[in-house]
Amino acid sequence: MRNLLRMIGWGVAAVLCGALGVSAMAQEKTTLQIEGSTTVGPIVDEFTEAFKKSPDFKDVTITVKKTGSGDGIAALIDGRCQIATSSRFMKIEEFEKAVKNGVMPVAHTVAMDGVCVVVHPSNPVKGLTVAQLKDIYTGKTTNWKDLGGADRAIVLISRDTSSGTYESFVAFVMGKDKMSDKAEYVNANPQAHSRVATTEGAIGYVGLGFLDKQVKALEIGGIMPSRRTIQSGKYPLSRPLFLFTNGYPDLGTPIHAFCTHYLSEKGERIIDAKGFIPVTNY
């Protein structure tokens, strides 16, 4: 019994010593902390993967956290991360808070993403106008029958209110009107996708990369979302994805390399492969 107590005692002592001792060790390697949007996450993951293999970044450790655009920006303001990923631009309040904290946010537009309105593939409706979409989400239109579909109640699926995708959608479709109380909130693209794919009569919105056979994308104002229509600006519901840094990163630093990777050909191919629209055209 004494032995056990002694062991516990030693364990605690070791842990505490470790905690103090490692702080110096941890700083030897440069760490690059990235935090924020789940939507931008896949791009950042693959960039990190690419950087891990590069010999120039042997001494850099990169950590990625994906909890939401707002969390990333908050972390940047607090100095808990060097790069915040976000699927929306910073809000005025966030900007003010950042500047007060001595953080000057600089946005790097890493890629473009379409917000695609999707329905169950059994739905005969082919497309909607923005006004129709707004009526659906405000709760004015409640049955597909009124839109030329089958007699079936509309199930509203929306992303949660803290997501950048939600804010882009609201800004574009809803304007100042409130979303219907009946809307069901899900917290990420895959959940929205699977909810729509399994519910006849559901309508939701996901990023371009989530279009597949299991859901059907709708034309908005007669334009089908696709790489080309989004890139050319014809498809109305698109938005830029951002990396935010504190000031423009110094040249030659890992942060600079990371934030400009999207401009390289390799970066473009990664963004393309992940289902987003690159801003470059090699």
Add this chain to the structure above:
Amino acid sequence: MNIPWRMRANSVFTVVALLSVLLIVASLLVILLPILWRGGSAVVFRGTVEFRRMQLEQFQRGDTAAVRAEVERAAGVRRHAYEIIDRFSAGLDTAGLETKARQLHREFGAQLRNRNLDDDDIFDLRELSGELRDEFLAALESSDNAEALGHLETILSRTDDERRLHGTLAAAFFDMAREYRDVVGRVDLSHREEYLDSLQQVKEAMQNLLGPQSSERLPAIVMEQYGATRWDQAQQHLDHLLWSETWVAVVPGQPLVKTRAPMEERFAGTELAELFPYVRDNAEAMLRPEWTFYWRYFLDDSMSGHYFGGVGPEILGTLMVTVLAILLALPVGVITAAYVVEYGRETVMIKALRMCVNTLAGVPSIVFGLFGLAFFVIYLQPKLGLPQGSSILAGGLTLSLLVLPVIIRASEEAIRSVPPSYKEAALALGASRFRCFVTVTLPAAMPGILTGLILSMSRAAGETAPILFTAGVAMGPIPTSIAQPTRTLAYSSYDMAVGDKMAMLAPHNQFGMVMTLVAVVLILNITAIIVRGRMARKLRGR
């Protein structure tokens, strides 16, 4: 109540009790069995040649010569399938030409930079080549013969530019335009659209099934560099290749109905039709599935967002955070319990303390997470001179707060249930109160304390919310110190479910992760139970 009624009530109670036990067992099975079964498929599965190639190239594992030979053999069978596709798509598929045009423009840019030219000239020429490329791409995109010819004529009419570009790479644009003009003269482009979409589907399914062709440019992300690594995955992709799913309107105004038709039918009468029976009959020879026991799943790092690889760092991270939390919470919890039971009298303060502990036990875990973020990560870490951001230390501290109430309550009960005669005997022999507690009461209470430990350990290992803001990262290196953040099993399986399509593309890996978490908790528990059993036996003097 008379006796027959009592007997009846008794048997009803027995039946209800039995039923509830059965219900618990059944629900455990319903929850656990699928997790273990499907999770097990991450470790034991029929791995294809693509899996072995991936292991060799990404993890430097396996016999190079043997794998190469196997890849060669599989490639021999695949070649014929690719030949069929190439023959069919020669006049039809413009994607290849598109890639070529883009590449040409890029290479031309590189060529210009190497030449000794004026900056303005470089800019002009590059812009010119860009214009030619865009015109050519427009021609490729068009499905109208006249329109496509128009675009091509625009290129070919620029004879001045052709002369200017003579001898450079960009001159090839004119050759390509000429070639394509011949194709446009022969083929009805409006017809092309019918096949093009289906052909694209076929090509995608082939790419998913077999990986990129060796002649192709290597895809930018690792997960696309290999075909189906598992036979179950391969069969899904095969299904996509052989069957086309469409939703058709049977009754107007009614929901569409899903119909499946063999792809073969869609391409009936064309050269491509023979591809489907060929792939179907030779799928095994193309992929060479073999039963694989991938035990390194529990050690390997993952890549491409958990698409390939294992859960090694996650297991390590989970253990580190859990053990740290227990190491921090156990001494504090036991000492608190000892104080409350042995030293403190039933004063207002003790009552208040107990109430606080009970309240703490009911606080949602996300509140602990946010507290940990605000206090440990943002406030305490900079004070201690530790690096900014989440760390195992902060996560351990947060989790220790989370499990503290359980440990305190369990220890309190355990200490209280030690028979007073033990204590009285020790005190009568002249032991001080402290000595009596350390040498007599605590050992006797240890089995009960360990029960609390088991409960709290499982809780700590499985929590996501407190880790989310304090210790967890979705991607990062294997931690070498507790000042660094870590991946954990619970957080990583959450991460797989949000953001990317990983849970859809690699469900086995997500199940595998959850299975590992269940297994880790189980192993921790079994260890603690064995230790507890030993202790209890020792106490009984055996």
